[in-house]
Amino acid sequence: MIRLLAALLLCVVPMLARADPVSGYDFLLPETRALQDDDFANPGMLWVELGQRLWDAPADKGSCRSCHGAPENLRGVGAVYPLWDPELERVISLEQRINQCRERQNEAALPYSSRELLGLSALVMHQSRGIPQSVRTDGPAAEAIERGRLYFDTRRGQLNLSCSNCHDDLTGHRLRGEVISQGQVNGFPIYRQLWQDMGSVGRMIAWCNDAVRAEPLAEGSQMAVELEMYLRARGNGLPIESPAVRR
Template identity: 75%
Template sequence: MKRLALAVAASLAAIAGSAPAQETPPVSGYQFLLPETQALQDDDFANPGMLWVELGGKLWDEPAGNGTSCQNCHGAPEAMRGVGTRYPQWSQTEGRVISLEQQVNQCRAERQQADPFGYSSQELVSLSALVMHQSRGLPMSVATDGPAASAYRRGKAYYETRRGQLNLACSNCHVDQVGSRLRGEPISQGQVNGFPIYRQLWQDMGSVGRMIAWCNDAVRAEPLAEGSQMAVELELYLRSLGNGLAIETPAVRR
């Protein structure tokens, strides 16, 4: 609770000091959780997200399509340490910014000659949880310059645009009202350093794409399709807001 109080105080001070909101230091959603939920995330056995990480480990070794598995090219999943910190990133072959989920599917289609997984399928979220889990503790560091710059700008514009029947932009809550309460729950910065997360509301694992669609729905806007280019570019912007925060996958959130 003390950490939460500090985080809240820091963000309120930033708002009061009329500093540009983006310069508030990033605070992980973990700091806004109840101690019980934090304990659930910290316990590697009780954390339900580990079920998906383990399932991802099984899929990693499983031959697909032309008989190759992820393991054949990449070796053990541990070799993926650090990879998750960079996504979404610019893909030269695709000519656009792609998410980690799309990178997994690209590998599947091109190197394994197998059908890509559905964007919100259990298989894809498990593999992406497995890869992100390898980078647990490493700081997020997505590139927002170079070829990704225009995607970053579009993501930022989306984040700051009011939408939906409630006419709210992401930033109206997650920048302007951090630490305030929305009914019983403190508003976090909307950081995505723990994704894919086990969300208690869903009783399921979800990617950033699923969360964005849920948030859209919450302000009664048309949900962005998971894996759509706009959703990926928004994910790039969200991750850039948390650059420097340690990756927590699989995080547990409300």
């Protein structure tokens, strides 16, 4: 952390423009990349398989399959979430959309950090693997994205660091054995070796909040969804990698 603060103090030149988006994959060690690349070794695929079982599981008013057919029918969908929902008049995440469908099934909403919701979101995102992330930045979503950008650029926590201080200014530097990437989200949900578990964008945001000793943003809160929307917009064009493997 001392080294990090020293590096920050050296950052006297203000940032002029953001760099082109680069996936977290490019910052990984070759052995971690190899894990992600091999579907049989990638631990995230276990969640995709769980999602597949849930997709077919009978529910009060029908399975996911009974309305949507094969998961492949949702190819491309994951690449455009979060998006503006004209009925709710706010941006909603993929997890929230899936929970709307749980209501259609007359089943209880799944908690954000549950294996089930991670499995279903991993399954849906996986269908878009290779498709460029392309959330809409125009229209009514623009204001939400702007609020997300503000959150990203605002310093917070005992260490008084913004997301941007690490993920724009210090990319490529090491922090506790990890190389700081741009904080892109095109691989989510990710299998993180540090967690020995799968995690959503919301979980990652909370982890990064904790790294600077800031109040964690609650997963699924409107601010968290708007921050995710900004993160997606910031990385538009990166191919979806879900499920990515990270250290």
